[in-house]
Amino acid sequence: xxxxxxxxxxxxxxxxxxxxxxxxxxxxxxxxxxxxxxxxxxxxxxxxxxxxxxxxxxxxxxxxxxxxxxxxxxxxxxxxxxxxxxxxxxxxxxxxxxxxxxxxxxxxxxxxxxxxxxxxxxxxxxxxxxxxxxxxxxxxxxxxxxxxxxxxxxxxxxxxxxxxxxxxxxxxxxxxxxxxxxxxxxxxxxxxxxxxxxxxxxxxxxxxxxxxxxxxxxxxxxxxxxxxxxxxxxxxxxxxxxxxxx
Amino acid sequence: xxxxxxxxxxxxxxxxxxxxxxxxxxxxxxxxxxxxxxxxxxxxxxxxxxxxxxxxxxxxxxxxxxxxxxxxxxxxxxxxxxxxxxxxxxxxxxxxxxxxxxxxxxxxxxxxxxxxxxxxxxxxxxxxxxxxxxxxxxxxxxxxxxxxxxxxxxxxxxxxxxxxxxxxxxxxxxxxxxxxxxxxxxxxxxxxxxxxxxxxxxxxxxxxxxxxxxxxxxxxxxxxxxxxxxxxxxxxxxxxxxxxxx
Numbered sequence: 001x002x003x004x005x006x007x008x009x010x011x012x013x014x015x016x017x018x019x020x021x022x023x024x025x026x027x028x029x030x031x032x033x034x035x036x037x038x039x040x041x042x043x044x045x046x047x048x049x050x051x052x053x054x055x056x057x058x059x060x061x062x063x064x065x066x067x068x069x070x071x072x073x074x075x076x077x078x079x080x081x082x083x084x085x086x087x088x089x090x091x092x093x094x095x096x097x098x099x100x101x102x103x104x105x106x107x108x109x110x111x112x113x114x115x116x117x118x119x120x121x122x123x124x125x126x127x128x129x130x131x132x133x134x135x136x137x138x139x140x141x142x143x144x145x146x147x148x149x150x151x152x153x154x155x156x157x158x159x160x161x162x163x164x165x166x167x168x169x170x171x172x173x174x175x176x177x178x179x180x181x182x183x184x185x186x187x188x189x190x191x192x193x194x195x196x197x198x199x200x201x202x203x204x205x206x207x208x209x210x211x212x213x214x215x216x217x218x219x220x221x222x223x224x225x226x227x228x229x230x231x232x233x234x235x236x237x238x239x240x241x242x243x244x245x246x
Numbered sequence: 247x248x249x250x251x252x253x254x255x256x257x258x259x260x261x262x263x264x265x266x267x268x269x270x271x272x273x274x275x276x277x278x279x280x281x282x283x284x285x286x287x288x289x290x291x292x293x294x295x296x297x298x299x300x301x302x303x304x305x306x307x308x309x310x311x312x313x314x315x316x317x318x319x320x321x322x323x324x325x326x327x328x329x330x331x332x333x334x335x336x337x338x339x340x341x342x343x344x345x346x347x348x349x350x351x352x353x354x355x356x357x358x359x360x361x362x363x364x365x366x367x368x369x370x371x372x373x374x375x376x377x378x379x380x381x382x383x384x385x386x387x388x389x390x391x392x393x394x395x396x397x398x399x400x401x402x403x404x405x406x407x408x409x410x411x412x413x414x415x416x417x418x419x420x421x422x423x424x425x426x427x428x429x430x431x432x433x434x435x436x437x438x439x440x441x442x443x444x445x446x447x448x449x450x451x452x453x454x455x456x457x458x459x460x461x462x463x464x465x466x467x468x469x470x471x472x473x474x475x476x477x478x479x480x481x482x483x484x485x486x487x488x489x490x491x492x
Contacts, residue, residue, distance in 0.1 A: 153262065153426070154258055183449075184400065187433075188434070204426050
């Protein structure tokens with residue numbers, strides 16, 4: 001018996017998610033390469049017990065007063081009450097291993113809650129792309145890749161990741177893709193993959209981070225397979241789904 | 247004195263328009279290559295007096311009973327009370343010259359009303375791309391290219407047009423572009439422009455139209471500069487802005 005291939009769909013912004021999703025049984029892969037999902041995957045790989053995503057600084061502050069470790073920043077500057085900003089490099093095993101971390105991300109938290117109708121919500125980044133591909137291949141579900149974008153706008157870095165992940169899923173032979181966003185992502189990824197750091201020079205977010213002096217994470221953010229974890233969101237917490245080596 | 251370059255921004259869906267627009271003084275170019283804006287540009291080039299865009303079949307029916315010519319279809323089939331479907335080929339000079347036409351397009355009408363904060367709203371298609379470029383170059387305004395997409399989803403055909411128009415505007419030396427959507431559109435247009443009809447084979451809407459037997463308009467819809475008009479929407483009516491030869 002030939003099994004029907006599962007669908008991969010790409011959504012370029014949380015603002016379009018409602019219109020993209022038409023089926024009931026799918027996994028959402030949330031993507032925010034610069035920088036939330038790269039940071040979250042790093043923290044999980046370095047042994048954080050769980051991450052509580054929150055949407056506001058007020059909620060982060062409240063949870064800090066309850067004794068949680070808190071990561072939050074505004075325009076690239078770590079807030080005074082916080083333990084960390086949002087740089088992936090802060091989340092070392094020494095700093096967060098075995099602890100529960102409150103992570104403040106307005107867009108990310110909104111997107112996570114928006115995607116709650118999905119069977120599962122996984123956190124995707126270049127740094128865990130192979131582990132993610134392998135895990136998705138093992139599930140009997142369609143996949144929707146949800147790009148966070150920037151303030152709801154289309155962004156290149158999340159789109160390149162969507163193209164790279166779509167390509168890997170198609171290469172397994174288990175998936176098909178017939179949406180225009182997936183086609184465009186694939187074509188842009190093919191253009192970029194020979195020199196991703198060169199290609200990403202034109203991305204608006206790359207320039208924003210440079211201006212803020214936060215672009216040190218860029219090479220790491222586009223480096224494939226630095227870790228082997230697949231964090232998933234259970235409606236409240238983000239935790240490691242697949243135990244692996246970091 | 248060196249004049250500051252004007253901005254070109256691309257919006258991939260009406261669902262993202264609210265987040266894209268941050269400045270006050272801009273022209274919106276509405277795009278729906280397959281098929282609304284190609285059809286509207288054709289009708290204006292063939293001498294229609296004015297077009298009244300309406301969002302519902304009921305409103306179209308009501309205006310028909312008041313004596314207007316009406317174009318409307320559902321899933322590619324012309325409705326029984328209508329004079330025309332939505333094929334550009336129906337709107338000959340004999341059929342619509344000097345008349346006012348009611349044109350039913352749910353997405354298009356919503357997008358037109360959404361864009362009412364703009365200084366002007368122009369109707370764009372490959373068939374009037376040079377006339378449009380020339381007109382935009384002559385205005386002292388930023389430009390937002392608003393793709394209609396399909397049911398709010400990103401679509402390839404509108405994106406290719408956005409890329410082609412962005413390229414032409416940048417080539418005038420009067421414009422700059424620094425949004426990621428414009429970069430992506432430009433790159434996709436560069437991939438496609440050598441063989442647009444070949445590239446568009448993978449577009450979902452191309453397959454929908456083929457299935458409905460409505461794909462006869464495709465070569466025309468991607469043919470540059472068939473006409474020299476620039477239709478604009480004044481809040482109620484779409485009319486010719488620039489008189490020209492068809």
